[in-house]
Amino acid sequence: MSTSKTKDKYQIAVVPGDGIGQEVMKATIDVLDSLDIDFEYVYGEAGDECLEKNGTALPDETLDIIRQSDACLFGAAGETAADVIVKIRQEMKMFANLRPVKAYPHTNSLSDEIDFMIVRENTEGMYIADEEKYTDEGAIARRIITREAERRIIDYAFKYAVENNKSKVTAVHKANVLKKTDGLFKEIFYEVAEDYPDIATEDFYVDATAMYLITQPESFEVIVTTNLFGDILSDEGAGLVGGLGLIPSANIGLDGALFEPVHGSAPDIAGKGIANPIAMMLSAVMMLRYLGENDAADKFDAAILKLLNDANTLTGDLGGNASTMDVAGEVIKNING
Amino acid sequence: MSTSKTKDKYQIAVVPGDGIGQEVMKATIDVLDSLDIDFEYVYGEAGDECLEKNGTALPDETLDIIRQSDACLFGAAGETAADVIVKIRQEMKMFANLRPVKAYPHTNSLSDEIDFMIVRENTEGMYIADEEKYTDEGAIARRIITREAERRIIDYAFKYAVENNKSKVTAVHKANVLKKTDGLFKEIFYEVAEDYPDIATEDFYVDATAMYLITQPESFEVIVTTNLFGDILSDEGAGLVGGLGLIPSANIGLDGALFEPVHGSAPDIAGKGIANPIAMMLSAVMMLRYLGENDAADKFDAAILKLLNDANTLTGDLGGNASTMDVAGEVIKNING
Numbered sequence: 268m269s270t271s272k273t274k275d276k277y278q279i280a281v282v283p284g285d286g287i288g289q290e291v292m293k294a295t296i297d298v299l300d301s302l303d304i305d306f307e308y309v310y311g312e313a314g315d316e317c318l319e320k321n322g323t324a325l326p327d328e329t330l331d332i333i334r335q336s337d338a339c340l341f342g343a344a345g346e347t348a349a350d351v352i353v354k355i356r357q358e359m360k361m362f363a364n365l366r367p368v369k370a371y372p373h374t375n376s377l378s379d380e381i382d383f384m385i386v387r388e389n390t391e392g393m394y395i396a397d398e399e400k401y402t403d404e405g406a407i408a409r410r411i412i413t414r415e416a417e418r419r420i421i422d423y424a425f426k427y428a429v430e431n432n433k434s435k436v437t438a439v440h441k442a443n444v445l446k447k448t449d450g451l452f453k454e455i456f457y458e459v460a461e462d463y464p465d466i467a468t469e470d471f472y473v474d475a476t477a478m479y480l481i482t483q484p485e486s487f488e489v490i491v492t493t494n495l496f497g498d499i500l501s502d503e504g505a506g507l508v509g510g511l512g513l514i515p516s517a518n519i520g521l522d523g524a525l526f527e528p529v530h531g532s533a534p535d536i537a538g539k540g541i542a543n544p545i546a547m548m549l550s551a552v553m554m555l556r557y558l559g560e561n562d563a564a565d566k567f568d569a570a571i572l573k574l575l576n577d578a579n580t581l582t583g584d585l586g587g588n589a590s591t592m593d594v595a596g597e598v599i600k601n602i603n604g
Numbered sequence: 605m606s607t608s609k610t611k612d613k614y615q616i617a618v619v620p621g622d623g624i625g626q627e628v629m630k631a632t633i634d635v636l637d638s639l640d641i642d643f644e645y646v647y648g649e650a651g652d653e654c655l656e657k658n659g660t661a662l663p664d665e666t667l668d669i670i671r672q673s674d675a676c677l678f679g680a681a682g683e684t685a686a687d688v689i690v691k692i693r694q695e696m697k698m699f700a701n702l703r704p705v706k707a708y709p710h711t712n713s714l715s716d717e718i719d720f721m722i723v724r725e726n727t728e729g730m731y732i733a734d735e736e737k738y739t740d741e742g743a744i745a746r747r748i749i750t751r752e753a754e755r756r757i758i759d760y761a762f763k764y765a766v767e768n769n770k771s772k773v774t775a776v777h778k779a780n781v782l783k784k785t786d787g788l789f790k791e792i793f794y795e796v797a798e799d800y801p802d803i804a805t806e807d808f809y810v811d812a813t814a815m816y817l818i819t820q821p822e823s824f825e826v827i828v829t830t831n832l833f834g835d836i837l838s839d840e841g842a843g844l845v846g847g848l849g850l851i852p853s854a855n856i857g858l859d860g861a862l863f864e865p866v867h868g869s870a871p872d873i874a875g876k877g878i879a880n881p882i883a884m885m886l887s888a889v890m891m892l893r894y895l896g897e898n899d900a901a902d903k904f905d906a907a908i909l910k911l912l913n914d915a916n917t918l919t920g921d922l923g924g925n926a927s928t929m930d931v932a933g934e935v936i937k938n939i940n941g
């Protein structure tokens with residue numbers, strides 16, 4: 268996942284999108300600007316407002332901007348989220364969706380010890396939306412599991428474990444019912460595992476995992492799973508650590524990467540300047556690591572952690588009354604000081 | 605869901621199955637025998653041991669016994685669980701899977717206020733296992749959503765709400781991605797809702813629901829959803845209230861009904877006589893209500909609640925050291941006064 272620093276200047280595609288996407292993006296860019304790195308931002312439109320304005324929720328220009336940049340920061344999309352983000356992931360072949368679930372201080376986390384990574388397959392499974400058939404009396408969706416895509420994501424999960432000193436990878440599936448699709452997934456998991464003899468393995472059914480995440484969240488280190496199960500379990504993971512305000516994510520492919528908070532556009536609080544920007548900021552930290560800017564990533568990360576520890580500049584969702592930009596200011600202060 | 609008492613004698617199909625299924629069934633039958641109702645038990649085999657002995661995990665005789673009985677009590681099956689229980693549900697057209705999630709005293713529940721019912725569609729969705737195609741390079745599973753089955757389960761959920769003084773039904777789906785299958789589900793939900801103007805409605809994405817179950821579990825009353833989402837969310841529900849030891853379930857159809865704990869055969873503790881029989885007992889309480897034996901159901905239920913309140917005859921999973929049969933003895937004592 269991390270490359271070593273190769274460039275003096277990075278082109279970053281910035282797609283703030285709808286609702287609080289705009290606000291948390293602005294706060295995050297302010298912090299990035301306070302780091303000693305040369306970023307050139309190229310802004311792209313996407314989402315509900317873009318649809319209204321341009322007749323499409325994801326203009327080709329936006330895709331081109333993402334394609335031509337070193338990385339993309341994405342805020343949030345509203346009703347059109349599925350059309351925007353799923354399409355970007357698939358078009359750009361961003362096959363790995365990384366979703367860290369980590370307990371931070373002064374949050375409603377179920378346990379202080381929670382710290383695991385969900386590695387979600389990001390291109391197939393139930394997300395092949397155009398493969399459905401439909402009559403008025405019923406509809407069919409196809410769940411597609413290929414050896415190629417699943418081997419790639421499983422291998423990615425093991426590599427992630429090795430690079431991040433994790434000792435175990437857990438595969439999550441429903442192979443007792445989905446004997447062929449998830450049977451294949453499970454088979455590939457144990458095939459790939461042979462290449463990583465130092466990493467322990469286990470596999471659970473998705474329903475059991477949904478329970479274990481609550482009853483033994485500390486036992487997980489790296490979870491690898493198919494697309495929709497990863498979607499469900501990562502939101503459950505957000506619940507475990509007090510909500511979506513703190514869950515960043517990375518969408519990584521061979522030709523590009525996109526970093527976005529797991530939360531949505533939150534129309535109920537949009538425009539008030541009170542959204543928690545930390546999930547977006549942590550997404551930017553993931554981007555810095557992806558770019559090989561590890562020193563800057565460490566600094567930014569530590570500044571966020573200090574803010575959470577100090578607990579005097581928290582947004583409403585974390586029990587404080589700071590504004591989005593207050594958080595940005597405090598993080599910048601922590602970075603500089 | 606509940607009929608009024610119509611019979612002087614009931615024929616009950618009893619399928620203990622594998623592992624702790626045997627033990628929790630025995631404890632439950634002991635309690636049923638202490639009630640003033642005439643039950644005739646007809647035992648059937650199913651599960652891993654049955655497969656080894658008879659070459660099939662679900663003999664036709666067992667299906668016949670279930671078909672001919674007023675209701676079935678089912679313990680647990682091991683590795684063959686999917687082949688056994690999914691087949692029974694589909695063969696017997698048991699379309700409604702009811703899974704109450706309720707906080708009991710002296711358990712590891714996240715909140716004392718948790719009390720909701722998951723109404724899971726039980727016949728279609730991703731559970732149409734024989735509809736898959738397969739090559740060495742990939743596999744396809746079909747998710748089938750029909751108007752008929754979804755209308756039936758949604759109507760059931762609303763009826764349940766009315767009969768049990770619930771004020772709201774929540775539909776759970778992934779209609780942003782599964783636009784056709786879950787789009788249809790959502791459409792039908794709001795169509796059916798029109799017949800129940802006194803019941804409030806809401807609908808959430810399954811990923812968001814997985815989070816809300818942790819962050820606002822008290823807000824749910826009745827959840828209605830498709831087969832696999834119901835499977836995942838009900839195990840998550842078990843985690844919310846301290847584990848699977850207390851989650852019963854009912855599989856209800858037009859021609860029969862089966863009552864089973866949500867937990868499995870638990871090979872790690874099987875044969876030791878220490879399994880928690882309460883999920884099986886609560887399943888028997890659901891059976892009594894289904895048979896219209898509401899007085900007996902109330903008594904049995906109250907006796908279990910007293911045991912949990914007294915907290916001196918709890919099995920290991922609840923922090924005690926009582927045996928399975930100790931629990932049966934205490935519940936019978938409580939019933940007798």
Ligand SMILES: CC(C)[C@H](C(=O)O)[C@@H](O)C(=O)O
Nearest residue numbers: 348349352353498780781811
């Ligand atoms: C918006 C939606 C299509 C998306 C998904 O299901 O992947 C979101 O829930 C996510 O997790 O990024």
Ligand SMILES: CC(C)[C@H](C(=O)O)[C@@H](O)C(=O)O
Nearest residue numbers: 443444474685686689690835
């Ligand atoms: C054993 C398995 C097939 C079953 C299911 O997936 O329905 C179980 O998990 C359940 O919830 O009853």
